[in-house]
Amino acid sequence: MTYHDQYSCSAVNVHHPLDEDITDYQVVSDYDQDALELTELVSRPSPSLSLLHAEPVEFLPISDSTALIGNSRDGDNTNVAPYPKENAPSPAYKHLSGWRKGVSTAAITTSVVLCINTGVAIWAATKTGTQDGIGVLYEGICSDSSQINTGLHLVINILSTLLLGAGNYTMQCLSAPTRAEVNQAHRQGLWLDIGVPSVRNIFRIGKGRALLWVLLGLSSLPLHLLYNSVIYETIVANQYSVTVIAEDFLNGAAFNVSGYFDLADNSPVYTDEYTEHNAKLENLQIQNVSRIQNLSNLACIAAYGASFVTNRADLFAVSPNPNPIGNNSVLSVIFPPTIKMQKSGGSWVCASSTGETYYGLGIEACNVGTTEADASHWEIDDYPISYCLSQQVSEICRFEFSMQLLIAVILCNLIKAICMAIAVWQQKVPTLVTIGDAISSFLDSPDPTTFKNCMISRADVVREKWGRKKRFPGQQIQTPPPLSRAWSPKQKRWFSAASARRWTACISLCALALCVALVLLSKSVIATKSEMTTADIKTLWNLGFGTVNGQLLLGTDVEEQGSGGLMQNVLLANLPQLIFSFLYLMYNGLYTCMLLGNEWTHYAHSRKSLRVTSPSGDQRSSYWLQLPYTYSIPLLVLSGLMHWLVSQSLFLARIGESDGEGDIVVDQSTCGYSPIAIIFTIMVGSLMVIGVILNGFRRYQPGIPLAPSCSAAISAACHPPAGDGNAARSLVKWGEVTALKSDDLAHCTFTSDPDVRMPIVGRLYE
Numbered sequence: 001m002t003y004h005d006q007y008s009c010s011a012v013n014v015h016h017p018l019d020e021d022i023t024d025y026q027v028v029s030d031y032d033q034d035a036l037e038l039t040e041l042v043s044r045p046s047p048s049l050s051l052l053h054a055e056p057v058e059f060l061p062i063s064d065s066t067a068l069i070g071n072s073r074d075g076d077n078t079n080v081a082p083y084p085k086e087n088a089p090s091p092a093y094k095h096l097s098g099w100r101k102g103v104s105t106a107a108i109t110t111s112v113v114l115c116i117n118t119g120v121a122i123w124a125a126t127k128t129g130t131q132d133g134i135g136v137l138y139e140g141i142c143s144d145s146s147q148i149n150t151g152l153h154l155v156i157n158i159l160s161t162l163l164l165g166a167g168n169y170t171m172q173c174l175s176a177p178t179r180a181e182v183n184q185a186h187r188q189g190l191w192l193d194i195g196v197p198s199v200r201n202i203f204r205i206g207k208g209r210a211l212l213w214v215l216l217g218l219s220s221l222p223l224h225l226l227y228n229s230v231i232y233e234t235i236v237a238n239q240y241s242v243t244v245i246a247e248d249f250l251n252g253a254a255f256n257v258s259g260y261f262d263l264a265d266n267s268p269v270y271t272d273e274y275t276e277h278n279a280k281l282e283n284l285q286i287q288n289v290s291r292i293q294n295l296s297n298l299a300c301i302a303a304y305g306a307s308f309v310t311n312r313a314d315l316f317a318v319s320p321n322p323n324p325i326g327n328n329s330v331l332s333v334i335f336p337p338t339i340k341m342q343k344s345g346g347s348w349v350c351a352s353s354t355g356e357t358y359y360g361l362g363i364e365a366c367n368v369g370t371t372e373a374d375a376s377h378w379e380i381d382d383y384p385i386s387y388c389l390s391q392q393v394s395e396i397c398r399f400e401f402s403m404q405l406l407i408a409v410i411l412c413n414l415i416k417a418i419c420m421a422i423a424v425w426q427q428k429v430p431t432l433v434t435i436g437d438a439i440s441s442f443l444d445s446p447d448p449t450t451f452k453n454c455m456i457s458r459a460d461v462v463r464e465k466w467g468r469k470k471r472f473p474g475q476q477i478q479t480p481p482p483l484s485r486a487w488s489p490k491q492k493r494w495f496s497a498a499s500a501r502r503w504t505a506c507i508s509l510c511a512l513a514l515c516v517a518l519v520l521l522s523k524s525v526i527a528t529k530s531e532m533t534t535a536d537i538k539t540l541w542n543l544g545f546g547t548v549n550g551q552l553l554l555g556t557d558v559e560e561q562g563s564g565g566l567m568q569n570v571l572l573a574n575l576p577q578l579i580f581s582f583l584y585l586m587y588n589g590l591y592t593c594m595l596l597g598n599e600w601t602h603y604a605h606s607r608k609s610l611r612v613t614s615p616s617g618d619q620r621s622s623y624w625l626q627l628p629y630t631y632s633i634p635l636l637v638l639s640g641l642m643h644w645l646v647s648q649s650l651f652l653a654r655i656g657e658s659d660g661e662g663d664i665v666v667d668q669s670t671c672g673y674s675p676i677a678i679i680f681t682i683m684v685g686s687l688m689v690i691g692v693i694l695n696g697f698r699r700y701q702p703g704i705p706l707a708p709s710c711s712a713a714i715s716a717a718c719h720p721p722a723g724d725g726n727a728a729r730s731l732v733k734w735g736e737v738t739a740l741k742s743d744d745l746a747h748c749t750f751t752s753d754p755d756v757r758m759p760i761v762g763r764l765y766e
Contacts, residue, residue: 099173099433099613100424106166107420113159114413121406133404142235142310142397146547149233149399153546153647160227161640163416164581167216168197168588170420174213175201176431179441182711186449191461191712194438196592197585198709209427212419219415222408224578228647229570230405234398234654234667235548237308240391241277242334242348244317244383249329252285260333280314281330284389291392298375300388305349305368308548308655311395319383332381348380396658405570435596435714436610439750440619440728442718450716452766454748455485457705461712462499484745484766487759489702494695497597497708498590503696506586510689513583517649517682524552524675540676546648547674553653554671566654569669573652580646584639590692591635592627597700597708603750604703604758607733617729642684648677703758704734720751727752735759 128135138148177185177192185192185204192201202210249255257277284292295303304315323331334348349371371378378385432438450456495503528540543549554572602608609618627635653672700706707713720727721737730752736759737751745766748759759765 099176099431102613103170103173103420104424106169107417107424109162109166110413110417110420113163114410114417116159117406117410117413121403121410124401124406125403130403133402135401135403136398137231137401138399139396142395145233145397145399146544149231150546150648152231153228154644156227156230157640157644157647160223160643161636163223163413164220164584164639165636166420167220167416168585170423171213171216172197173431173433174209174216174423174427175199175205176433176437177201177205177711178429178431179445181205182432182438182715183447186447186712186715191710193709194432194711194714195435195596196709197589206429209423212423212427215419216416219412219419220581221578222412224581225571225574226405227409228574228577228643229402229652230409231399231401232652232654233548234400234656235308235310236396236398236656236658237310238313238393238658240304240309240313240315241280242304242315242317242380243277243281243330244319244332244380244385245281246322246329246331247318247320247386248322249281249285250318253329254327255281255330256328257281257330257333260335277333284316293390293392295388295390296375297378297385297387298372300385300390301349301368301372301375301378303390305371310397311393313391313393315391316389317380317383317385318387318389319380320386321383331383334380349378398654398656400654402566402570430614432711433613434611435600435709436612436619438711438714439718439732440610440612442715443720443728443732443750444725446719447715450712451719452484452747453716454719455487455705455765456713456716458708458710458713459496459706461710484764486762486764488761489759491702492597492700492706494594494597494698494700496706497700498593502586502589502593506583506590507689507693509586510583510685513579514682514685514689517678517685520650520673521675521678521682524673524678527552528675537676540679543675545674546651546677548651548653548655548672549674552673552675554673565669566652569652569671573650573671576646576650577643580642584642587688587692588627588635591631591695593708594695594698595627595631597706600707601700601702601704603732603734605701607731609731610728617726618731619729638684638688642681642688645677645681645684648674649681717748717750719747719749721749721753724751724753736763736765 124135124137128137138145175198176194181204182192190204192198192204202213245255246253258274260277300315300317303309303312319331321331323329349368430437432441525540528543543552599611609615609620612619612621615621650671650673653670654667655670656667705713705717707717717734727750732750732752733756734748734750735756736746736748737753737756738746745764746759748765
């Protein structure tokens with residue numbers, strides 16, 4: 001009996017005269033006699049609706065979610081067994097069955113996130129308004145602003161994780177090939193991926209699905225680059241002056257500050273500054289300055305040596321020494337430091353007996369911690385300080401949002417929702433999403449290109465033991481010769497389920513990312529130690545978790561002011577988000593391959609139903625693609641946690657400068673980093689890498705050639721004996737079947753045959 005005699009079957013397409021939506025009907029018979037009876041039946045003139053109930057066969061509509069796909073692009077017709085009558089999906093349900101049901105859930109999730117983003121944009125625009133595209137959501141105490149910032153970024157990363165998961169699910173479904181596409185690839189000696197995210201398949205699938213896949217991927221890039229910077233915290237630092245005064249100043253001694261201002265050219269700027277400062281001193285002498293607080297040297301250094309002075313204004317440092325060069329109780333004046341100066345943490349507090357004034361002192365030379373340790377001998381411009389008088393003001397921190405960035409996020413979110421909706425309602429051709437779909441398809445219609453190759457594995461296909469390497473566009477190949485092989489079971493590790501290239505790329509890139517994070521951490525620790533003399537865990541924690549700190553700002557050449565500076569720093573701050581998303585896709589792919597191999601090997605040891613996207617008979621439904629919930633949920637949680645930790649490690653920082661009266665005169669954009677957040681990011685990232693490597697050392701049960709996602713190896717394992725035409729909808733097992741045994745060669749396949757058994761070591765199989 002030839003191969004085609006073994007698997008002969010007949011089919012007929014009939015148009016339903018009463019329902020225009022149901023166009024395809026199919027009949028499958030397991031035996032040649034049934035085919036002859038069917039031919040006679042169809043040859044009768046003027047078939048009526050009663051034909052659908054003729055014996056011994058019946059006609060049923062083919063669901064869009066059956067494992068096999070109608071016609072291939074080159075006219076190949078593939079026959080598929082119909083649904084049992086009791087399992088046939090209703091026309092109303094067929095659009096949401098199989099993988100469409102999962103993509104529908106993804107589309108709904110994406111739409112919910114879209115509604116949340118749009119609602120927030122409308123609420124923020126109407127409630128707060130915007131100026132130059134920036135709105136203020138909160139203004140008040142910095143500690144409250146920091147807590148709001150941390151909490152809302154956690155919410156954003158939950159939403160972005162939902163979008164990432166929904167997008168990945170849809171992209172994997174779109175990249176899954178149809179049976180016709182698999183047939184076409186096999187005829188050209190190629191193979192496609194089944195059940196895993198695949199870039200390989202994109203060049204072999206339909207243009208419509210490929211376009212949707214690309215759009216979903218491209219729409220993810222702006223989300224990762226912009227989403228976390230839609231909202232951000234703005235620290236408002238106060239301008240202030242530092243005036244060193246003699247003790248007798250407070251008793252009404254004469255003073256003159258004209259020498260500290262360039263009044264020679266009659267510049268209105270210097271004249272106004274002189275007049276304003278002179279008035280402050282006069283008010284201080286007559287005790288007409290509100291909210292003046294007496295501070296010790298240590299308290300004064302701590303308050304004004306901070307990165308940003310947010311709750312204090314002018315400082316008057318009292319010296320016991322008189323002015324040695326004249327009758328002037330004002331000994332020195334330091335003008336308000338700019339934001340640039342304050343980034344180093346109040347360098348002026350270090351201007352001491354070195355003989356250098358504040359203006360000559362290098363910023364890097366200031367160590368506030370060292371000055372605090374010797375506070376009793378604190379000097380400013382060679383004048384010893386006894387205590388300070390500090391003017392208190394209300395602290396101002398802002399929690400702001402960028403409407404332009406939010407609109408960009410909404411547009412990308414909308415593109416994703418539209419692509420998913422199109423995938424659900426327009427892509428009607430079913431695809432082989434899971435290995436159960438592929439096994440079901442190949443059992444219903446075995447692939448002649450893999451016949452008598454039941455022992456080939458994915459490794460064999462990759463090594464060109466099936467198919468051939470040199471191909472030309474459109475070139476067809478002859479059916480490869482049988483590959484007979486003696487059975488020699490090997491216990492493979494989970495590593496073998498994914499290619500060495502996939503493992504190498506993922507682990508090496510993850511290691512590189514962790515090394516970069518370690519370098520950044522070491523630099524931040526060194527910077528912290530130079531500022532605070534110590535950099536232990538307690539000190540790093542006190543610096544803040546994802547909190548803007550002047551000692552922890554990136555010194556880059558990136559533009560800082562204006563909308564251009566904002567956008568450049570947004571892209572810089574969120575670049576790690578994009579990198580992690582790419583790494584996570586590769587990381588998720590490793591687990592998908594390993595667990596696909598685990599599911600595959602179980603079929604050699606127990607009789608199981610196939611896990612398919614649209615079940616019939618004994619088949620079971622699939623609410624997940626390849627990762628069971630016990631893996632997919634923890635991985636999704638880890639993804640969200642890592643995105644949040646990354647957002648707290650490197651983030652957009654906006655710094656405003658107030659004139660002390662509540663008006664912001666300057667604002668700048670930069671990037672801040674948090675050493676303690678970087679430490680947690682490295683810890684969690686390292687655990688993830690270690691976890692996937694440890695799982696790779698687990699062993700599969702031997703008993704079946706390891707196919708994982710290779711369509712050719714899956715096909716080779718699905719050539720059931722004659723009479724087992726309904727195997728796909730029954731409990732199946734892979735093993736030796738006696739029905740196809742010939743001479744000294746035996747055959748292994750997926751089958752519902754109750755006599756299937758494990759292959760015998762040393763026996764030849766084809």
